[in-house]
Amino acid sequence: GENVEQHPSTLSVQEGDSAVIKCTYSDSASNYFPWYKQELGKGPQLIIDIRSNVGEKKDQRIAVTLNKTAKHFSLHITETQPEDSAVYFCAARLDFGNEKLTFGTGTRLTIIP
């Protein structure tokens, strides 16, 4: 089955700096890669996703890049703000049928004002 590794487990950055979180996956058949943000006491919220037919996707201050050959994908947050502090999860699945979503172990991001 799919295995997703995520690094780092914790990350602290100064407000206004950029943050990068990296994930690797094991199943080369996986073709859908979402990122979730989980704030304290809340459920995970989908913030951006990418499919394997593109290498990069941007949405305002967040972007995701995908390297299919190396089987890794990354989340980039620019101009970080205090409200970006949360736990971020990457995930991977085969976008076909009823395949399950496999999550990474999470990164606790802290923005230092």
Add this chain to the structure above:
Amino acid sequence: DTAVSQTPKYLVTQMGNDKSIKCEQNLGHDTMYWYKQDSKKFLKIMFSYNNKELIINETVPNRFSPKSPDKAHLNLHINSLELGDSAVYFCASSLNPGRGGPEQFFGPGTRLTVL
């Protein structure tokens, strides 16, 4: 509000008891899921239902029994609760792959504490 909702938000109970968690989605989605998040924040799928049919069962102990009365509801019943069942349980939903993307939307979670 269109959303995935769960009740209760908090559940504290004694070992050996039986309890249920309820989930409802008004997003018109076809597939619903239960996830368990442990104390280290690791998210793992437990079950998935598609149009009331069980499609994923991730070797969860049979003390856990999901029930889907209709495609908008997925409940989780847990028998003979154990200390190790303490966790946050999340419900999620998504459209069928053929009707749209695989994006999953999560509920707010139910924190279960077994004493």
